[in-house]
Amino acid sequence: MVRALLLVVAWCCCGTTACWSMQVNGQSKPPAVARWPHEARVGFFHIHADYDFSARIGFFRQLESLPRELSETLGIKISEEPIHLILFGKQNDYRMYLRTHFPDLPSRQALFIKRRGPGMVFAFESQRLEIDLRHEATHALLHASLPYVPLWLDEGLAEYFEIPAAQRRNGNPHHSYVRMAALVGKAPSIHKLEAIGGIDEMGNPQYRQAWAWVHFFLHESDQSRAVLQEFLRDLQVHSPPGSFARRVATDLPGHPQRFIKHFR
Ligand SMILES: [Zn+2]
Incomplete structure (x- = not known):
């Protein structure tokens, strides 16, 4: 089904979960367009499920706000193209479906796939479902809206937005780890994150570091937020953004020290 893999955008493994996020080039029709036993549409999200997900409808109403939250937080226009969420009531059925339709992909907790058409997210019912779907x-929203997203930033933003909006400033489980490192004067290197060449180079520390820098840029100051927003806007208008690390070194002098102060 997947004729040619153009670009693996992201790989995610955070604690007990993992996601596989990728952009592919294929001619075949996405399986998401088939009729499913239970379907609904919430904002940009087209939900297809093999089980009755009505108990989750409150969550999907919240998820409907995610495009606006991204737009307001990141200062970019979010594409209105539909995103298909394909949900399974049982993990075994999820795995069997993916083995059948995407046999080349590794088995993961959740999956985002984008071909030339709308993005597709695959997940199964579990205690982590809401986190997996926000992530x-x-x-999906970033890749629908931007021509390219650097791997570390893609994951850092997904880690940031995966928890409910009210908890994003202070409630992410990464926070305490990053604070402890900051207390002993440690700030991760943006250069090293930016140099990550593939998904297999990203482990839990890299996800946490990517989240930490996203949190820093969004919450340290108006100046830091403007640096990230301007970078994303340049991406959106196809203006070559260059190295984010070099841009930060110029536009936000002393950022490692500011990072440590922010998390202390
Ligand atoms: Zn991810």
């Missing part, structure tokens, strides 16, 4: 939907 993958963030990838």
Whole structure:
């Protein structure tokens, strides 16, 4: 089904979960367009499920706000193209479906796939479903709206938006780890994150570091937020953004020290 893999955008493995996020080039029709036993449409999200997901409808009403949250937080226009969420009531059925339709992909907790058409997110019912869907939907919205997203930033933003909006400033589980490192004067290197060449180079520390820099840029000051927003806007208008690390070194002098102060 997947004729040619053009670009693996992201790989995610955070604690007990993992997502596989990728952009592919294929001619075949996405399986998401088939009729499913239970379907609904919430904002940009087209939900297809093999089980009755009505107990989750409150969550999907919240998820409907995610495009606006991204737009307001990041200062970019979010594409209105539909995103298909394909949900399974049982993990075994999810795995069997993916083995059948995407046999070349590794088995993961959740999956985002984008071909030339709308993005597709695959997940199964579990205690982590809401986190998985916010995470993958963030990838889907970013890749629908931007021509390219650097790997570390793609994952850092997905980690940031995967928890409910009210908890994003202070409630992410990454926060305490990053604070402890900051207390002993450690700030991760943006250069090293930017140099990550593939998904297999990203482990839990890299996801946490990517989240930490996203949190810093969004919450340290208006100046830091403007640096990230301007970079994303340049991406959106196809203006070559260059190295983010070099841009930060110029536009936000002393950022490692500011990072440590921010998390202390
Ligand atoms: Zn991810």
